[in-house]
Amino acid sequence: GRTTSALLYLDGVHVSFDGFHAINNLSLTLEPGEMRAIIGPNGAGKTTMMDIITGKTKPDEGTVLFDGMTDLTRLDETQIAELGIGRKFQKPTVFESQTIEDNLLLALNVDHSVKGTLFWRGNRNESERIDRVLETIRLTDARNRLAGSLSHGQKQWLEIGMLLAQDPKLLLVDEPVAGMTDVETHQTAELLKKINKEKTVMVVEHDMTFVRQLGVKVTCLHEGTVLAEGTIDQVSSNERVIEVYLGR
Ligand code: ADP
Numbered sequence: 001g002r003t004t005s006a007l008l009y010l011d012g013v014h015v016s017f018d019g020f021h022a023i024n025n026l027s028l029t030l031e032p033g034e035m036r037a038i039i040g041p042n043g044a045g046k047t048t049m050m051d052i053i054t055g056k057t058k059p060d061e062g063t064v065l066f067d068g069m070t071d072l073t074r075l076d077e078t079q080i081a082e083l084g085i086g087r088k089f090q091k092p093t094v095f096e097s098q099t100i101e102d103n104l105l106l107a108l109n110v111d112h113s114v115k116g117t118l119f120w121r122g123n124r125n126e127s128e129r130i131d132r133v134l135e136t137i138r139l140t141d142a143r144n145r146l147a148g149s150l151s152h153g154q155k156q157w158l159e160i161g162m163l164l165a166q167d168p169k170l171l172l173v174d175e176p177v178a179g180m181t182d183v184e185t186h187q188t189a190e191l192l193k194k195i196n197k198e199k200t201v202m203v204v205e206h207d208m209t210f211v212r213q214l215g216v217k218v219t220c221l222h223e224g225t226v227l228a229e230g231t232i233d234q235v236s237s238n239e240r241v242i243e244v245y246l247g248r
Helices: 046-053 077-083 100-108 127-136 152-165 182-195 208-214 232-236 239-246
Strands: 008-017 020-030 035-039 061-066 085-088 170-174 200-204 217-222 225-230
Touching: 008 046, 020 046, 020 225, 035 208, 046 170, 046 200, 077 085, 085 152, 100 127, 100 152, 127 152, 127 182, 152 170, 152 182, 182 200, 182 208, 208 232, 217 232, 217 239, 225 232, 225 239, 232 239
Parallel strands: 035 200, 035 217, 085 170, 170 200
Antiparallel strands: 008 020, 008 061, 217 225
16 A cells, blocks of 8 residues: 555545535645644535544545554544544533543543443553643643533633544644634644644644744645645635635
8 A cells, every 4th residue: 555754644635525515535644743723614624634644534545644654534433532533622521520530541541432421441650641641731720620620721721632532643723712812812823832832632623823933834724625824824815715715
């Protein structure tokens, strides 16, 4: 099969729903250690792209490789999660009646092969990992509080922490700053920059202030393909990007 030095490699990917091309010749490469911001108007195909990477949606055509040579199109969602691809959805789904620490413990012990359930894998020396995650998401002092008592922003960070507890190679983050205050948005940019020192990250986000704070390469999707790629300044001054955002 094919090999690549990229951590994630999409080439010539197509997906259609009842004849509608949601993804139309999409090619995108993510290098190991990179953080990439994905922007694009509603319906651009951002969610469908994430669904393809995580195995929720299978492409009709094209190549999707992970970690050099693993063909993701042949694997199911469980197998892809086990390879080390973690996805954070827009809405936080923390266990509100559990403490922050227990939320992280539960996440650490997720067995992806037991579909839809959390399976306790038992005793491991996991406290060090939990401590590190708590420090990263800045919730060390809150570890014994119930997750339900956290602010909206802190719940989002806890959920990112729950993914980190699983030690993924690639972290997919969907609209992390939706509903956040300016201060929380800024703190989320700092958090993702910190995480990116160890992990490859792909962030889908509409909030341009936030994308600017990330300071990473930006890919703008439109009609299921890449419209523009570059720095936020390059992409936001691109005439075709301006056209699709202004609605022509
Ligand atoms: P984005 O996340 O960028 O807003 P989506 O990936 O959700 O875009 O959607 C891309 C296009 O595909 C949209 O036009 C959407 O209506 C369509 N689409 C997405 N999922 C489905 C589906 N399961 N069935 C039919 N159409 C879909």
